[in-house]
Amino acid sequence: MLAAEDTYEYAAVFALARAECEALNSDGHAEAAALMEAGRLFVRAEENLQTSSTLSSGELMEHAVSCFLKAAKLAYVSEDISALDTSASFMQPKINLSQRRILQDLLENAISPPDDIL
Numbered sequence: 001m002l003a004a005e006d007t008y009e010y011a012a013v014f015a016l017a018r019a020e021c022e023a024l025n026s027d028g029h030a031e032a033a034a035l036m037e038a039g040r041l042f043v044r045a046e047e048n049l050q051t052s053s054t055l056s057s058g059e060l061m062e063h064a065v066s067c068f069l070k071a072a073k074l075a076y077v078s079e080d081i082s083a084l085d086t087s088a089s090f091m092q093p094k095i096n097l098s099q100r101r102i103l104q105d106l107l108e109n110a111i112s113p114p115d116d117i118l
Helices: 008-024 028-051 059-077 097-111
Strands: none
Touching: 008 028, 008 059, 028 059
């Protein structure tokens, strides 16, 4: 409902709270899904700032990346990467090319970490 009202940052905070509840219930898949949703909502909130005349500090994008990384880590630890939505759907067109490459690299390393990390 908050997302429908264009208050994406508040909707993202609620998604983070849902992720914490799922973590307390030891449901890693639901936690990862809630984190992915929170990340997407933070990206949309950042897009709103960038399209308006408001100056953005990039903090919302940092929150989004943090959520995506936590979700990727959960999926990697549970060895169920296929359950994680790694499609480009969360990489909205407003994210610049360097940010998109960073996110793609992070997800690829979570899925297939280099040998020197293991």
